[in-house]
Amino acid sequence: MTRIDDRIQRVDAVEKASGEARYLCDLSFDDMLYARFVRSAVARGKIVSIDVPPLPEGYYFFTADDIPPEGKNSLVMIAGDWRCFASGDVRYVGETIGILCGRSRAVLKAIEESIKITYEEQEAAITIDDALAVKGGPILEKDDIHCSLVSEKGGDVDEILSRADRVIEETVETGFQEHVHLETNAALCTIEDGKYTFYISCQCPFYVRKSVAGLLGLRPEDIRVRQTTTGGAFGGKEHFPDVLAGPLLVAEYHLKKPVKLVFDREEDMLYSVKRHPSKVVFRTGLDSDGKILASDINVYYNCGAYLSSSYVVLQRGVFHANGVYNFPATRIHGYGMATNTFPSDAFRGFGAPQTLFAIETHLNHIARELGADPVEYKKQYFLKQGDETVTQGHIVEKVVLNEMLDQVASKSDYWRKAAEYTPGCGKGIGMSFYNHGGAFTGNGEQAIIKAHLRLVKDGDSFTILCGQTEMGQGFRTILRKIVASVLETDMDKVAYDNPDTDCVPDSGPTAASRSTMIVGRLAEQAAMQMKDHLNEEHWEVETEYEHPEGHPWDQSTFKGDAYLGYGWGCCCVEVEADRLTNEIRVTGIWSSHDIGKAIDELIVHGQVNGGIIQSLGYAAMEKMENRNGHFRQSSMSDYVIPTSMDFPRQEWGLVDNPYEWGPFGAKGMGELVFNGADAAYTDAVERAMGIKINRIPVPVEDLEGLR
Amino acid sequence: MEFTLNSKTVRYEGNPLTRLVDFLREDMNLTGTKEGCGEGECGACSVLRNGKLVTSCLIPMGALAGDDIVTIEGLRETEQGKCLISAFADAGAVQCGFCIPAMVMAAQALLLADSDPDEEAVRLAISGNICRCTGYDLIVDAILLAAKRGKGLW
Numbered sequence: 001m002t003r004i005d006d007r008i009q010r011v012d013a014v015e016k017a018s019g020e021a022r023y024l025c026d027l028s029f030d031d032m033l034y035a036r037f038v039r040s041a042v043a044r045g046k047i048v049s050i051d052v053p054p055l056p057e058g059y060y061f062f063t064a065d066d067i068p069p070e071g072k073n074s075l076v077m078i079a080g081d082w083r084c085f086a087s088g089d090v091r092y093v094g095e096t097i098g099i100l101c102g103r104s105r106a107v108l109k110a111i112e113e114s115i116k117i118t119y120e121e122q123e124a125a126i127t128i129d130d131a132l133a134v135k136g137g138p139i140l141e142k143d144d145i146h147c148s149l150v151s152e153k154g155g156d157v158d159e160i161l162s163r164a165d166r167v168i169e170e171t172v173e174t175g176f177q178e179h180v181h182l183e184t185n186a187a188l189c190t191i192e193d194g195k196y197t198f199y200i201s202c203q204c205p206f207y208v209r210k211s212v213a214g215l216l217g218l219r220p221e222d223i224r225v226r227q228t229t230t231g232g233a234f235g236g237k238e239h240f241p242d243v244l245a246g247p248l249l250v251a252e253y254h255l256k257k258p259v260k261l262v263f264d265r266e267e268d269m270l271y272s273v274k275r276h277p278s279k280v281v282f283r284t285g286l287d288s289d290g291k292i293l294a295s296d297i298n299v300y301y302n303c304g305a306y307l308s309s310s311y312v313v314l315q316r317g318v319f320h321a322n323g324v325y326n327f328p329a330t331r332i333h334g335y336g337m338a339t340n341t342f343p344s345d346a347f348r349g350f351g352a353p354q355t356l357f358a359i360e361t362h363l364n365h366i367a368r369e370l371g372a373d374p375v376e377y378k379k380q381y382f383l384k385q386g387d388e389t390v391t392q393g394h395i396v397e398k399v400v401l402n403e404m405l406d407q408v409a410s411k412s413d414y415w416r417k418a419a420e421y422t423p424g425c426g427k428g429i430g431m432s433f434y435n436h437g438g439a440f441t442g443n444g445e446q447a448i449i450k451a452h453l454r455l456v457k458d459g460d461s462f463t464i465l466c467g468q469t470e471m472g473q474g475f476r477t478i479l480r481k482i483v484a485s486v487l488e489t490d491m492d493k494v495a496y497d498n499p500d501t502d503c504v505p506d507s508g509p510t511a512a513s514r515s516t517m518i519v520g521r522l523a524e525q526a527a528m529q530m531k532d533h534l535n536e537e538h539w540e541v542e543t544e545y546e547h548p549e550g551h552p553w554d555q556s557t558f559k560g561d562a563y564l565g566y567g568w569g570c571c572c573v574e575v576e577a578d579r580l581t582n583e584i585r586v587t588g589i590w591s592s593h594d595i596g597k598a599i600d601e602l603i604v605h606g607q608v609n610g611g612i613i614q615s616l617g618y619a620a621m622e623k624m625e626n627r628n629g630h631f632r633q634s635s636m637s638d639y640v641i642p643t644s645m646d647f648p649r650q651e652w653g654l655v656d657n658p659y660e661w662g663p664f665g666a667k668g669m670g671e672l673v674f675n676g677a678d679a680a681y682t683d684a685v686e687r688a689m690g691i692k693i694n695r696i697p698v699p700v701e702d703l704e705g706l707r
Numbered sequence: 708m709e710f711t712l713n714s715k716t717v718r719y720e721g722n723p724l725t726r727l728v729d730f731l732r733e734d735m736n737l738t739g740t741k742e743g744c745g746e747g748e749c750g751a752c753s754v755l756r757n758g759k760l761v762t763s764c765l766i767p768m769g770a771l772a773g774d775d776i777v778t779i780e781g782l783r784e785t786e787q788g789k790c791l792i793s794a795f796a797d798a799g800a801v802q803c804g805f806c807i808p809a810m811v812m813a814a815q816a817l818l819l820a821d822s823d824p825d826e827e828a829v830r831l832a833i834s835g836n837i838c839r840c841t842g843y844d845l846i847v848d849a850i851l852l853a854a855k856r857g858k859g860l861w
Contacts, residue, residue, distance in 0.1 A: 013796035016804025017811055018788075019739020019779035026738035180839050182743050182751055182805035231741075231805030232839050265744040472803025472840045602799035602845075609842030610802065636748040636837065644830040644843040 002484040002491040004664050007602060010477045011491070012470065016229075024186035024201045024228045029258035032188075035248060036108040036261070038098040038115055039271060040090035043124035043340035043629025044136060047088060050097065051116040059102035059111060062251050063087070070217030075246050075308075076210055077239045082306040082343060084215055084246035090119065091139070091305035092342050093629040094271035099247040101259050124340035124629050128279045128300045131337035139305070139338040146303050147311040147336040149558055151318050151390045154329025160294040164285030168366055172282070172358035173695040176624035176631075177275035177347060180641050183231020184268040187241060189248040190258035195502075196249060197224040202241040203233045204509040205501050206467050211242035212249045223249075226500045233471040234614070235346030238511050239309055240273045266634050273345035274624060276301040276313060280321070280358035290370040292381065294329035297321050299355055303336045304343035310336045313344070315441060317351035319562045322390055323359040324401060324433045325381035330390050340629050346511060348614065348674045349436070356434045357619075357696065360679035364430075365692065373418055374683060375431050379405060382433070393561035396551065400655050401433060404570040404592040407653050412572040412590040424690025426579055429588075430683025431572045434676035437563025438668030439514035442553030451518055451545040452505035455483065455526035458538055462487065462530070464496040464523060466507035468515045473670050474603035475515050479523050481600060482663050486527035487534075505542065513668025516599060517565065517659070518545060524663035548661055565659045567672035568594040571612065573680040577688040582703040584620065584685055589650040589677070596659035596667035604669065608652045611673030617642045619678035619696045710771040713737075713781025723769025728752045730768055731778060739779035739808045743837070750836030753809035754778045760816035760835070779808035782815055787860050791815060794853035795846075802840035810836050814850045822861035823854060 002008065015021045038061070052061055064073050064087035075082045086095040097117065100108050123136030130136075131144035138144060154160075161167055187200040196218075202208055205225035213220045230237060244261055251259050263272070283296040299317055303310035318334035349356075360378075367377035382401045386394055408431065409415055417429045439445055454465040464483060470476040476496055484491040507519045522543040533539040553560035574588035591612060598604040621640050625632040633639035658665025682693045691706040698706070708719050712735070719730070731737040731754070740763060743751030747762040754763045755777040782788035791811050794800075801807050810833060817824055817832035824832070829850045830843070838846065854861075 009796045010799065010801060012804065013799075013801040014792060016801050017792045017795040017807045018783040019737075019808040021804055022738065023741070023805065025742070026732075180837075182741070182749065182803065182837065182839055184743075230803065232803040234839070265746070265749075474802070606799050606802055606841050606845050609844045610840045611842075613842035614839070635746060636744045637746060641837060641839065642842075643834045643837060644847065645834045647842075649826070649844050649847070650842070 001488055002481060004481065004485040004599060008481065008491065008600065010474060010603065011480060012476060021229045023183050023231050024188060024199060025262045027188060027199060027228065029190060032258040032260055033101045033103060033255065034105045034108060035251060035259050036100045036112050037096050037247065038100060038112055040086055040093055040095040040097055041117065042090060042119045042121050043093050045090055045119040045121040047086065047090060048118040048120050053114050055111065056107065059100065059107065060255065061098055061100050062254060063098040066250055066254060067215055068217065068253065071215045074214060075212065075242045076214060077242060078309040078312055079307040082308050084250065092340050094342050096243065096247055099251050101251050101255060126339055126341055126626055126629055128277065128302050128337050131339050139340065144338040145335055146307045146338045147314060148334060149315060149318060150331065150333050151558060152331040153388055153390050153392050154294065157294045157296050157329050157331040160329050161283060161285040161296060164293050165288040166286055168284045168286065170282045170362050170365060171694060172280045172361050174278045174354045174357055175697055176277050176626065177618050177622055178269055178624050178639055179234045179236030179347060181232030181234060181236055184263040184265060185237065185240060185244055185272060186262040187244040187248055188258060188260040189252040191252065191256055195224050196252060197226065198245055199226050199228050200241050200245060201228055201230045201237060203237045203469050203471055203511060205499050206506045207239060207509055208241055208245050209501055212246045215246055215249055216253055224500065224502045227469050227498045229498065230469060230471040234348045235350065236273060237471065238346040238509065240345060265636060269639060270631050270634050271342065273343055275347035276303060276310065276344040276351065276354065278354035280355055282362050284362065284366065292327050295322065295327050297330065297332040299332060299334040301336050302339055302341065302344060304339055304341045306343045308343050309345055313346065313351035315558065317355045319391060319437065319441065320352040321355040321359060323356055324383050324435050324568065325378065326383045326387045327381060332390060341626055349671045350512065352436055353675050356675050357679050360432045361682065361694065364683050375414065378433060389562060391562045392559045396561060396564050397659065398657060399568065400594055400657050401568055401570065403655055404568065404594060407592040407655065408570045408572045408590050411651055412574065412588060414572055417574065421687055423687055426577050426688055428684040428686065428688030429572065429574045430680045430687060431570065432676040432679035432683065434569045435566040436513060436668065436672035436675055438517045438565045438567060440512055441562050442555055442560060443547055445518055445545050446547040449508035451507040451522060452542055453507050453519060453522040453526055454505050454540060454542045455523065455530055456540045457530060457533065460493060462494045464494065465504040466519055467499045467504050468507055468519050469499060469510045471510065473607065474600065477603060478516055478599050479520060482520050482523050483527045486524055487530060513671045516666050517662045517668045520663040520666060521661060564661065565596065565667040567667055567669050569672055569676050571676045571680045573677060573684045575684040575688050577685065582700050584700060586647050589647065591650065592653045592655060593669065593672060594655045594657045595669035595672065596657060596662050597665035598654055599664060599666050605652065607670055608673045609650055612650060612677040613642050613647055615674050615677035616647055616681055619681045619698065621697060621699055623697045623699055708772045710773060711775045713777060719768055721768065723767055725768045727763035727766040727768060727771065731763060737778050737780050741805055741808065743805065750813065751806050751809050753812045753836060755812060755816060758819050760813050779811060782812065787815060787857065790857040790860055791853045794856060795849040798845050798849035798852050800841065800846040800849035806836060806838045810838065810846055814853060817850065818854060818861040826851065
């Protein structure tokens, strides 16, 4: 019998470690063709001509002209503006112009290189500042603003700032980040039982069919999507698989043969979505004692050429822009800027990490200017249960940040070290605080998603049917553990396979740290209902998400309880700086998180470790530059992510704070653990070197310029 | 040209420039060896060549005459392989799994050279194998666990 607190093996560990798990790249079908994209080489311009040499027999090339008349050249993500194929003009480097199909990948590559596309190039807008200046003329109808919103609470921020003792102005910026899931993007389209069928490495199989069906004038349910074992995603396979699936579907419409597309690493680096670069501008008013009266915050995200899902990313960025703090008054404007870069999209944290890094940095700098310890200064503003949020809702849950701070400070010996390490002494310690709202914002879970889950009993075995995917985070294990624990049976009596849209109900996307919190809860409820029917040979139950009452949200004004449950975090990083080479050695990492309750401590341990290292890579190593629309880092040798030697072993801890509406008290955690190590690292480096950092990444080679 | 692959003699008469990773995955259907980057940076295609860890995306078939190649499919049949795989599973070292077969190969190469490594030696031994999910601590734990449980196997 499996109990919720048992230490268990992940259900997929042995098949993966032994090399038996089959990823998309490992699949092969009879009579299968390979595909390769032909992409735009310029950031902005008109397509004058596409010269395709005569194709060898058995090789094909499809473009927007091959979409049937009943279809529409659009990928429906959250917005539908991203075109399946560029047609007439191109809006970013790497935009799909056509798809080549044929038997040999080497021949496809040679054909791709021989296709000549002539452009009438236009001046491109690449950065947020380019977009604000409408460089090259408006990308959209009249300007370069894809989307915007405002959130405010407290009094009139302008009036308060006008009578403040002083106003501190500061800008904080963050760069692109590439997901570098070890398995590159990959998809295969075929026809099975007369139905278009995808095998695909993805987070959200139901997104894929919804996104591409319109290309052939079909309904989503006319397309079947089967998720294959997915080798990492981190948001990079939330919407982006649609960009592979669309052209494949158009090719399949003409070819009626299995067609497989696997990006090589260079394609996956240069021509895939990235984390939104950001610029956050603060004007914070203080009274004569240095207390914050109000903060006026302008948030700009570089969304790239298409809106796709960026409005929702921006919203999350705005709703997290005052961090875990409660100021008397806050006003946040958010702007999603259109540029001619590859569209930005989901990446672990979904807009929250950028603004959380900005507010931590800003408050650290204010504290230092006032001669106060940053942790001492920040903790007086910690949010508490019942406090008003920037969306004029309330913090619903008990907040235990002080307990977490004590845990981390005592393990790291923060107070002693912070007092001892004088600015520029070569040693530094920094601490950050952060949160992450679990699941879709506001009433989105009920109004938009309406998740369903089905549990089926046959004899003494059970099958869970839902659309959540395993991408490495451990959800196949988590869900089976929840159901087995409720049913007081063994986990191996509970089956849960990679989803197939023809067989499972839509439980919503595997995103937004919602799987355990929302779908795990549906599984717990289904299992509880199942308990009364254990003597029946066959029984089925389907559960549907219900929003707890008394938590209003208005999606048109963005007012109300934006999130019912936040994960909370505290991270401390200690460094040593080499004064000659500026080399930074991280000597300690400590963290504490409130995730409600851990369904599986070992899986949570892996998430905490991995999330923190990804965040440290974001701050310290991972530089992705863009020149004229071209990413300059195209491989894992020039875009460097952390190895086993870059950071030391972490000490980690959890606080117990069960969440009322989560399974066994659990809430979201997958993104939370990414949201704060970056700011702790830069805080420590600033103290060690006596410098000020206003932009990440700060790889070692950039530190000299800050001295 | 002949070489040994997972204890069997293989005769190869194809293109000498074909990469070992393609031969393994496409000709032999040994798909446990993954291609992550194609330039020797990520380590996902690591196999053992005469007991040493190599990236199979950088090795042309023509260079293999007389060599002894072991992939995860060969290692998993051995007591050492079973010990490593169960240690990886028990220690929580596996997340998305794409890098893990090669991590197991890296662990095997280490333990062949040093059956009682400390944490520093383990970190060094897997430093050519990139993992984006785990942050490495639990992989290090897994290898130390295998060394402890498998005393006498290496």
